[in-house]
Amino acid sequence: MSITKRFWISLIFSLPMLANMILMPFGWMLPGGNWTQLILTTVIMAVSTVPFWQSAWASFTKHHSNMDTLVAIGTVTAYIYSIYAMATHQAVFFESAAFVTTFVLLGQVFEERMRNNASNAVEKLVDLQAKDAEVMREGKLVKIPLSEIVVGDIIRVKPGQKVAVDGVITEGTSTIDESMVTGESMPVSKKTGDKVIGSTINSNGTFMFRAEKVGNDTMLSQIVELVKKAQNSHAPIQNLTDKVSDIFVPTVLVIAILTFMVWYVFLGASVASSLIFAVAVVVIACPCALGLATPTALMVGTGRSAKMGILIKNGEVLEAVNDVKTVIFDKTGTITVGKPEVTDIVGDEEKVLSFATALEQSSEHPLASAIVKNAESKNIVVPEVSQFKAIEGKGVEALVDGQKVFVGNDKLLSDVQIDNKLREQVITLQEEAKTVVFVGVNNEIIGLIAIQDTPKNTSKEAISDLKARGLKTIMLTGDNKRVADAIAAQVGIDSVIADVLPSDKADHVKALQQDGKVAFVGDGINDAPALTVADVGIAMGSGTDIAIESGGIVLVKNDLRDVDRALALSKKTFNRIKLNLFWAFIYNVLGIPVAAGIFYGIGLSLSPELAGLAMAFSSLSVVTSSVLLNKAKITSRVKFA
Structure with a gap:
């Protein structure tokens, strides 16, 4: 049964006892008296409280204790004692067991709702997907469901339509609203050769694109999967919380026993009164807020970052x-644009370019692509190569028309002589932030190619x-x-x-x-x-x-400024986790002495039901603190602590 249903059942069956507490001073009694309270509380115990007992017992069998241990002991103690008190004609407090259950479940309902909201925010991204698309099949455009699109399909997108899957534009231009995936508020101009992202919206212009990633391989699907994994992960600080709970729960039980003994043995209180103080200690100390501190902040923080185009x-x-x-x-593609262009060629341009292109045309390195692109624009004839060999971090070499040709950086020049004039040109080009590629034949440099990639x-x-x-x-x-x-x-x-x-x-x-x-x-x-x-x-x-x-x-946006935003949001989220843990600990530390009756002499005390209510609001405060991360300002230029 869901937490929400258990809460409503507990609340409905608790309300008559609440009315009894409020109206008793005015002469109204609950029909059936203690028997009615026994029946109402038994239903709550059987339906709403049993899962706490099962969890506590499972932990006990593994020699551990958890938050449910305190709830289980507190409710069982109140319930069993009330049955005994009823049989011996003493005062009962069935309502304590009922109200503690209700208020603990109230805190869990808050948590579950927050989790669902965070998950729904991610799931809504999936709903943004197009349901169908116009795909070229056998020379005709046919509308087919999204699930039938395969890699390589040519798809048409009209103004106002959604891009079905990830791909590359093959024809046409347009501007596309990518905010739902990247967080970028301004529409992005697109032309032939540019990539498009599935689920984004075409603003104006009609274009055709080739599908490259479909189904679970699309960027949107990967974002959803990454965010889900992040929200279900644990920060290492959570391990500290788990260790503290293992020590904290037994300590609380010892304090509760001592509280009972002090009141009953040394202060002469009745069994009922002493037990009320003990149960209040158990209930107020239940560290539900500790359990919520980390996961709630983690879910909200990672969800917000995803909306900003930052996947944690x-x-x-x-x-x-x-x-x-x-x-x-x-440097390349990170600080710089990643699309270098040839700016200078030193030596016989046609010969230098033809040899360089012959060796670089099979490489995917950005510098190699720049050389090949430049040669193509000048219709350079490219000779055949043999015995091709790549040298990591240095360049490539091969045989061209029986000659040993090498293309690469200055690390290839250990056995090659280079005259002073050419060396001076190299230095000049490098000081202009241009990368110099050396082209050589038979241990002799025949030319230089200068390539620039701007920031x-x-x-x-x-x-x-x-x-x-x-x-x-x-x-x-x-x-x-x-x-x-x-x-x-x-x-x-x-x-x-x-x-x-x-x-x-x-x-x-x-x-x-x-x-x-x-x-x-x-x-x-x-x-x-x-x-x-x-x-x-x-x-x-x-x-x-x-x-x-x-x-x-x-x-996601490939914007280097997002490095600062990512670090700032990560730090803000982690600080919120620490803040949540601090308040959860402080709540327990301050609440236990009050519940134990230390301040009873000045009229300050907590009954088990009020302790349960206070605990529920403690959980609510932690959830609220986490949710407020959505409103926290992510500022730049603030030093890390």
């Missing part, structure tokens, strides 16, 4: 962010925001140091580690971790090890699947 994968990331001292950035418009602002938080920024790149320094100077990076082989990136991250926790931001396949090793891996949403899988945070 688990609670461990939230906690790690809190101690980050350094943010390390990959993103948002990079400088993003770095500035992080530095304003007191974080150190580092660029880690395989590019030449002069080029890296020039880019770093443009965007304001603190320091540069250049000429790094892809396989060595993770080692550099480990070395930097000696000075404190680090976050690594990257987007390429070669960034995956570094993303995994870093305390916080942040993957750009436009990056490769393996990089996104390796990162603990994914920036």
Whole structure:
């Protein structure tokens, strides 16, 4: 039976006893007296309280105690004693057992409703999907259900329609509202070759696109899955809460027994009065608020971040962010646009380009793509190659017309002579933030190709925001140091580690971790090890699947400014968890002495039912605190504590 149904049953059967308590001073008694209270409470015990007893017993058999242990002991004690008191014609307090159950369930209803709201916010994304699409089949456009679309289908999207799945535009231009997936409020212009995201809305213009990801592989489906996993994960601080509960519950039971003994043996109170104080201690100490502190904040925080286009994968990331001292950035595609272009060619242009393109045309590296694209625009004839060989972190070499040709960076030049004039040109180009590719034949440099990849418009602002938080920024790149320094100077990076082989990136991250926790931001396949090793891996949403899988945070909008927002929101969420835990602990610490009757002499005491009500509102306060994360302002330029 659901928590909500158990609560309503408990509330309905408790109301007659509540009326009895209120109206008794005015001469009204509940028909049937104690027998009616016994029947009403028994129904509540059998339907609403039994799950607490089952949970407590399951924990007991494993030599543990949990929050349900206190609820079970408190209600059973009140119920059984009331039956005994009824048989011996003493005062009963069936209402205490009934009201404690009702108020504990009230707190759980608040929790369940909050969880459902958080889950529904994510599930609503799924409802945004298009139900069907116009797909080209056998030369004709046919409307088919979303489930029948396959990779490679050509799909038409008219103004106002939703994009069915993820793909690439093959014909036409338009602007698309991507806010429901990326959080970007402004429509994004799209043209042939640009990627489109399923479930986004076409504003104007008709276009055709080729389906690349369908079903569970679409970005929307992956976002929903990631957020669900994050909301069901545990932050490491939750382990502390679990350990505290293991110690806290037995301690409370000892305090309750001592409370009974002090009142009954030393202060001369009746068994009933002494038992009321003991039961009140058990009920007020029930650490339900402790159990809610972490998961509620985690659910709200990750849900809000998803709406902003920032996917936080688990609670461990939230906690790690809190101690980050350094943010390390990959260069290409992260700080820079990632679409480099050839700017200068030194030497015989046709010969240099033809040899370079022959070796680079099978590579997917951004620099190789820039060379091939430039050669295609000039209709350069490309010769055949043989004995092709890739040299990690350096370049490629092969035989072309019987000659040994090599294309790569200066790490390939150990056995190659380069004259001073050419070397001066290299230095000049690198100081202009241009990457220089060397083209050589038979151990002789025949030319240079200068390629430039400019920083993103948002990079400088993003770095500035992080530095304003007191974080150190580092660029880690395989590019030449002069080029890296020039880019770093443009965007304001603190320091540069250049000429790094892809396989060595993770080692550099480990070395930097000696000075404190680090976050690594990257987007390429070669960034995956570094993303995994870093305390916080942040993957750009436009990056490769393996990089996104390796990162603990994914920036869907591919906006570098979201690094600062992600760190700020993670820190805000973790601080809310700590705030919730603080108030939950304080509530228990302050509540136990009052319930034990220490302040009884000045008229301050708590009956078990009032203790149960107070506990319910404690849970409500923690849930409310977590929900207020949705309203918390995520500010920039605030230093980390």
